[in-house]
Amino acid sequence: MRIAVIGAGISGMTAAWILSKRHEVSLFEADSRAGGHTSTVPVQEGKRTIAVDTGFIVFNEPNYPNLCRLFDALDVASHPSDMSFSVGCEASGFEYNPSALPSLLAGRRNFRRLGFWRMLIDIARFHRDAERRLDAAPNEGGIDDRLSVNDYLRESSYGEAFARHYFLPLGSSLWSCPASKFGEFPVRFVLEFLRNHAMLRVRNRPQWRCVSGGSARYIPRLTAAYKERLHLRCEVVRVRRTARGVCLDFADRRREEFDEAVIAVHADQALAMLDNPEEEESSVLRCFPYQRNEAVLHTDTRLLPRHPRIRAAWNYRIPAAGEGKVMISYWMNRLQRFEAMRDYCVTLNPGSALDPDRVIRRFDYAHPLFGAGTKEAQKVRDRFVRRRRLSFCGAWWGAGFHEDGVNSALEVAAGFGMGLDR
Known part of the structure; x- marks a missing residue:
């Protein structure tokens, strides 16, 4: 299948990495770089370069098991x-x-x-x-x-x-x-x-x-499999379900059709780009400001x-x-x-x-941000995978951290019969 993934944060990159093993995946990111909250700045001190992280910085093995599995698969070192x-x-x-x-x-x-x-x-x-x-x-x-x-x-x-x-x-x-x-x-x-x-x-x-050498070191490894179809500065403004699949409208007025799409952006952004969202989609996505x-x-x-x-x-x-x-x-x-x-x-x-x-x-x-309706909204996450050709993933389905983003991507991948090891 031709699958579009919208958003190059940890959720979107992980979903694209897994799905690209069997499908033709294109990843679209509005920003000029992939990574989302993962951003490392190289700082020069004399002849030495220091990689300073600014967003995602830390993880641990007991609480980030799937992120650690992903890092192991990508041969990402840490200290x-x-x-x-x-x-x-x-x-x-x-x-x-x-x-x-x-x-x-x-x-x-x-x-x-x-x-x-x-x-x-x-x-x-x-x-x-x-x-x-x-x-x-x-x-x-x-x-x-x-x-x-x-x-x-x-x-x-x-x-x-x-x-x-x-x-x-x-x-x-x-x-x-x-x-x-x-x-x-x-x-x-x-x-x-x-x-x-x-x-x-x-x-x-x-x-x-911490990721040795800066957290951004995992990004090229996670995007290598689909780097020819990684589109930066490519903002999706509208996602429409059609009789044949899913149509994406871009900020530059281009339009492209896919068999399915994975929306891997913030919940409020996902709702804003949805054309004619279903009632449950609107009510759930509004629970995550x-x-x-x-x-x-x-x-x-x-x-x-x-x-x-x-x-x-x-x-x-x-x-x-x-x-x-x-x-x-x-x-x-x-x-x-x-x-x-x-x-x-x-x-x-x-x-x-x-x-x-x-x-x-x-x-x-x-x-x-999480409020009184968070827990109830998160209970229906499984209904947001391959929902009339659209899947929704993001760290907001959990507690908002990198492990939650990976877990969300894994749930989407499972809907396609795929995972980190299959």
Whole structure:
């Protein structure tokens, strides 16, 4: 068959890679590059080139099994990463790093704050109670699927310091969304993610890893099988089902027909390009709105914690002007574990806080938001594979991460009787 895949993120590239083993696959991408959230910037230091990631950066073997299988098939090497985390508040000057005892003790002034002690007690209680409540029946303190993060915090009587300086920054960082939006996430969805990633326990956490040489190294290997039919700067504006198959309308007014199509873009983009969508398609795709974020690669270390021992791989910042968009700075030297003459950071939504002379590159990314209707919408994912010649895949069918994108592509491939090994 002739199959069109729309969107060259991890979902679309993986679906195209598998389907191209038996079918003629064409992949269309509106951007000037393939990769989606995978983007690596080569930075020159003398005669040495350092590959700095700006989007997809880390994974681990227990929680990303299919991504690891894909990397094994593509012979993609990786190395250990660092996932330490800090929080800083501009208004109060409070900053801390709970990732290890030496980092925690570095902020000695914090131990004179009663609120800090209360927060540490709440963190311990949260880790102790979350798993119990996930497994409990509704009449025994279990968690209703519709309960939001904000409601859970109030219901459980957690203090303001725990919410403002720990849990909301943690979730906001993981899903790259404002703390106010994270507060609307279904808390069961969040706690199940944290438990699956061993983030509800202090010990025996998985080792996170980075792609050696930059995450973009997997892209040419994943697209090699269909590189002659990989079309960049080729925006699809309309997808129409026809009596004979599927017709794609392009921004340059071209038109092309295929037997089937895989729509591997963000849910809101998928809905926007669908001609005459079915009622279920509209209702489900509307359950996944997106948050736009600017990511800036730079060398301005003023957005990192002041105390060197508090600096972490992930550094969440609460602006003095109040929280709008999420602001987090990834200290890439530590996160990717490379040696360099300068400190390289990737900051989400820095606004005017950066020295413009220290900016290297700017990117625009969009991340899915999850709400009360997420779980119900995701239950019908199987009905969105080969649905009247159209299949829908994307990380939004899961928790929004690279493994979810691969899993979504595998589900589409399975609809064609194919997979990573067949």
